[in-house]
Amino acid sequence: MIYLVDDDSRVREALSEHLTSLGMEVVTFGSAAEYLDYSRSDAAACLILDLQLPDISGLDLQQQLATEPSPQIIFISGHGDIPSSVRAMKAGAIEFLTKPVDEEALIAAVQAAVARDRKLRQSHAELAELQESFSLLTPRERQVLSLVVGGLLNKQAAAVLGIAEVTLQLHRSQIMQKMEADSFADLVRMAERLGIRHPGKKA
């Protein structure tokens, strides 16, 4: 899904036509406000944004969108204004294209934007899944998890918690099951993503 924001109706119409001819689905907007009012579908998307908009500038909109989950941004502009393009790229834009827009560059940028959006969405989804699994763990299991991924042997971890090694092993298999981890290495990676650290581990 492509969102296109440009205040010039001719450009809006033509670019929309071009993207459609490339087999993409396009929704167009004449201003930033119109875009912000629109409730987007959950599909992977990309936002093509004119630098000069009648209400707020494209750069300001980019800044405003940075605080919320939003499609990747491709800027288009009438003139290659270097300071603006630097600012846009630093703020995470995929590409900065000048009008008239080169077809190759446009396709590449849109593909890159959609790919990055998809990847980000996937990783967001994975993390959400992990967080859900983690929420199933009991407080004791969370303690055990943090100790073992921190590199302690079962014996040591049991000693830290003042429980029998057998009990610890039992917790550990519960954790593996709840987190759906294929291996201990997998569990360590999950803990990493969840930001879990051994409390006593030295940095």
Added chain:
Amino acid sequence: MSTMEMEKLGAMNSDHSAAIKVTRNGSGEKYSNDALSTNEQDMTRILDMFPGFVWTARPDGEIECSNQSVLDYTGMTLAELKNNWRSVVNPDDIAVRERALDLMARSGEPVERELRVRRFDGVYRWFHSRMRALRDEHGQVLRWYCISWDIEEHKRAEEALRESEHRLRLIIDTIPALVWVAKPDGSVEYTNQRVLDYFGVPEKDLAQFRWVHAVHPDDADAALRGWLRAVAAEASYEATHRHRSADGEYRWFQVRGEPLRDRDGRVLSWYGVTVDIDDRKQMEEALRSTRARLSRATRIATVAELSAAIAHEINQGLAAVVANGHALRRWLSSVSPNLERARLIAERIIRDGNSAADVVRRIRALFKQEAPTKVPLDVNEVIAEVLRLSGDKVRRKSSYVETDLEENLPMTLADRIQIQQVIINLVHNAIESMEDVTNRPRLLSIRSRRDATNIIVEIRDYGRGLENAEKIFEPFFTTKENGMGMGLAICRSIVEAHDGRLSATTSEKQGTTFCFTLPIRS
């Protein structure tokens, strides 16, 4: 109330009458005894009633005898006063009197002095005192005859006058201007201290001072002629010129003079001020050059803005053409080309290409604009002509026109075609702005008038008004569906090229008034 102390005076009676005899001897009068006694009583009464002090003194100045006024005033008896004059004279004035006595004794001339005498309540008041001596054949003083009268009020008035004069003088010397007074013939009579200081003239040489010698050579001729003309015509004088200061530096001054006349209208003297305006002059000069620079910068900025706007406008069209071209190629190269869609896109390409070309064409027209050919022009005539030309449009849009054109409007110097363009543009805008007005008449009002220096034309519509009355003059700003946004920008540049101004005032209820001015041909 004759309370003169006769007993005390008794011993002196013979002297007293002798004194009178002496003083009257010159006129050759003789007194009989009877007459004398009558005279004595009369004299006593006269002396007591005399509105002042009358008294006699010994050669050393001590009081011998006085009239009642002295005793009433001092609140002392004659006995208390005798050998005691110093007690009633202000200590600061004792020496004055001593010196006077000494001087008179030696010179023989009557002497007058002013000194302060103590009243019964301790207050000192000023008295004027006049003394004369009776002398023996060797010229030795035998007795002093004196009168004194109260001059306190006079003294105070004098003091107040002196104070006020001093204050006035201070004011005149302090005010930050050169103040001068000239005689009816134009020669300098008086100046304040600042004049002397600025020109470095000692006060004693003021009579020889010729101010025109201290005027900048370039200004001197005009300055002198202006002054002489004013003096001859007895009319106010005003001039601006440079004066050389004592240290040789020239500064700009503004000079103003007014004649003071007597009741018959004759000039008694000239009063004038000469104010240093050098700082102001220099500031004006700086302002003028800043303004010139600014106006140049504004022109450059406008050209830069204009070219950016033009580039943007054309580029947008080209961007659309290119994107549509890409799309067209895609559609045509697909397995089953959508020809209907391809035709639509091709039409858009033509449309957008033409609109870009249109921008170029209009801009070329704008920049090809030749320098205006200015001829004497009757603006009313141009308005009438435009209305004739626009009649069709007015009828078509079912609006009507109201004119209020000032008769005998003076001519302006302007390019006829260009002014026509401006008026056509404004009239058409006004008509178009009322297209969607349905609840009131679509009235277009055109008014012409003049002020002191300009012809003013107001073109008013009763449409919905504008959001921003200044932005509409920016190139490519338009409120119209198919507008280019160049009309008003061009109108303004035309009017400004004629040294006029074009502005708009607007309100939602009252519509919009465009007003432009053109200078009256001088």
